Amino acid sequence: MQLDAVLTREDQLGSALSVSVAEHRRADFAMLLAMLSQDALDFSQFHLPETQADEADLSEYALKKELQIGPQRALAPEQFDILIGQNNAKVLEQSSLVSLKLQDCLRPEPLAVRNDKTHIPLVVVDNCDIAVRKRLEAVKSGHSVEEKPAMNAAGFYDQIAGGHMQSALQLSA
Numbered sequence: 001m002q003l004d005a006v007l008t009r010e011d012q013l014g015s016a017l018s019v020s021v022a023e024h025r026r027a028d029f030a031m032l033l034a035m036l037s038q039d040a041l042d043f044s045q046f047h048l049p050e051t052q053a054d055e056a057d058l059s060e061y062a063l064k065k066e067l068q069i070g071p072q073r074a075l076a077p078e079q080f081d082i083l084i085g086q087n088n089a090k091v092l093e094q095s096s097l098v099s100l101k102l103q104d105c106l107r108p109e110p111l112a113v114r115n116d117k118t119h120i121p122l123v124v125v126d127n128c129d130i131a132v133r134k135r136l137e138a139v140k141s142g143h144s145v146e147e148k149p150a151m152n153a154a155g156f157y158d159q160i161a162g163g164h165m166q167s168a169l170q171l172s173a
Contacts, residue, residue: 009047013032016032073109074108074111076110076111076116082113
């Protein structure tokens with residue numbers, strides 16, 4: 001048995017392996033396996049024929065249609081609406097929870113009742129400290145909030161790097 005090229009993959013052998021097994025030629029079988037590359041990346045399963053993929057339509061509409069995704073649920077309505085979900089009790093009375101879920105899938109309601117990123121619920125405000133409440137009231141009314149004193153960051157860094165403050169820091173630690 002004579003081979004003309006260097007063997008890297010078992011598909012280059014064709015039927016030589018199966019012929020050597022069928023004819024009980026163990027020496028040929030062992031020689032053929034020894035001649036193959038030892039690198040796993042040279043195995044045939046990593047060298048599959050490549051096909052040209054058609055340019056698929058990757059627009060949002062096409063993907064939603066292909067994946068059968070319904071309409072997108074809005075995070076909040078454009079205008080403040082406290083009556084979101086008012087008809088849910090009527091639907092639940094007249095039919096079942098399944099029909100309510102179906103209605104929500106077909107016409108999804110917004111997740112929140114207001115579209116205001118700066119709105120803080122009263123429960124959260126009531127749980128804050130008095131200083132934080134006053135600061136929130138000042139921001140709402142438009143008054144200026146007490147400004148923090150200006151800091152000379154470069155001078156502070158120079159003091160730390162120069163060793164002036166290191167002795168004070170070591171004493172406090």
